[in-house]
Amino acid sequence: MIRAYRTDGSAEILGPQSAKDHISPDIIWIDLISPSVEEEEYVERSIGIPLPTREELKDIEPSSRLYLENDAVYMTASLIYKADTPLPQLTDIAFILHDNRLITIRYAEPKSFALFSASLLRLNGQCKSGAALLGSLLETVADRTAEILETLAARLDTLSVAVFVDRKAAKRRPPRFLEDKLLDIAAHHQLVSKVRDSLVSLSRLVTFLSSQSVIRSDTLANELCTIVARDIQSLAEHAAFVGNNITFMLDASLGLISVEQNAIIKIFSIASVVFLPPTLVASIYGMNFRIMPELDWSFGYPVALVAMLVSAVIPFLFFRWKGWL
Template sequence: MIKAYRANGSETVLTPDHSSPPLADDIVWIDLLHPTPEEDRFVEGLLDISVPTRDELKDIEPSSRLYVEKASVFMTASLVWRADTDDPQLTDVAFILARDRLLTVRYAEPKSFHLFVAAFGRVPEDMANGCAVLAHLLETIADRTAEILETAIGRIDTLSSEIFRDRGKRRPPKFLEGKLAEIAECHRLIGKVRDSLGSLSRVLTFLMNTHAVTSDKETAKLCKTVARDVASLSEHVGFVAANISFLLDASLGLINVEQNAIIKIFSIASVVFLPPTLVASIYGMNFQHMPELGWSFGYPMALVAMIISAVVPFFFFRWKGWL
């Protein structure tokens, strides 16, 4: 699908028709969403550029994501999408500045684009050209990334409360093992956010050195603000990642503690019942000369001996603090 946006915020759907008139002068942004080869060729003819295909976006090397060709600026960034699901992903989006227009090529639908389209055109004077549109779009992407990060932090805080709440109350190992999967999901999301922020940082650094930005003071100022926001978010992501690592280590430690406590109970139980078993074994032997077997009080005496041999180790363990 090819959508074209004017500076006033109005939207137009373009169709690959060779008899179509040339682009209107007030169109500042063309958005290619899941484009077909025919749509790629149509836009290439309109803007006189080479539109990267889906395979080219995937196979492009990190060092070749930012370049200038025929006075057009090509940039590729990795954005987080499906962040609200259990399977967040990164999608590569191409940002191309072709003269005074912005062309985006994407094969996914990050929420940041929906947010930007909804707000597009509210301040028409700020959307005079494609470079300004790109700066505001990157600002929206950074804001959406911050929102994703805040949501992840909320999930981590909830997990921390569930794991460490009521420290005197024991948590079964299965409960903690279930939390490990949730911690892994948070770790995966934070990893995607970190990769996306690194990609955005490189795009902004490259963009701020282009002529289109250096010649526009307002756009350059906005790009610097977004770059600072991205740098701040990157530092915060590192802090959150460290918290996740601590939470993971603590959960594994608690699992070991609970498992050791279970083994400890079985060990103490076996030690407590070992002396009574010894007494019962002695008097269960069938030797002819065992005086106690002929005593009238031999049976209760054996029972008392077994009880005492079990109680004494129990209180000894309590005295030592092992129970």
């Protein structure tokens, strides 16, 4: 699908079925969403420059992602999408500046694009060039990334409250509670990793874009790129802080799991030590040797029971006195 946006924010759907190889000059943004081969060829004929294919968007070399060709600026960035789902992903999006027009090629629906396209009418024609429009779009992408990090930080606070509770509340927790929280921590770590990868990609794009004459000659676009560059730097620092918190949560959860396991092992160890002396007494009087004076005692059996009970109580009281229970 091809969406075309004019300077006043209005939009229309273009396609090869229109049988026109000319796109109106008042169209400032051409957004190709999962385009077919026919749609790509139609746009190429209309604007007169080649478009990168889906396979070319996946190249990771900076020279393949950021370059100049045919008086056009080609840039590719990895943006996060599906951030509100258990499986956030990255998608490669091409940004092309040519003939005072922005062309984007994408095969996913990042929320930042929907937010920006919805805000075009409110801009009321403030972005009169493709460079300024790209700067505003990148600013929306940075704002969306900040929103993702804020949501992630709030989730980590909730998770921290659930993990670090007092001892009474910890005893009321269901079995394998902390093990289940490890899955939540892994999901948060995956999300912040995707965010950091996206920020690195955006930082390279903005650095390259700021050095282009099409940006330096446009005051609004230059200001927007400067703002976006500062935002990306601060977001990268915040993402690193959130990542450190996730690492701390992981280490703390593993430590608490080890403490709980050690407590269970300690109970079994103490129980075995407590019952060891009674077992020794019972073993002695269970040998049934021929000459054992206690066998002829009238109170031999109750005396043996009392001896076993006392030998169990004394270690128990000693452990409590030491504070091991």
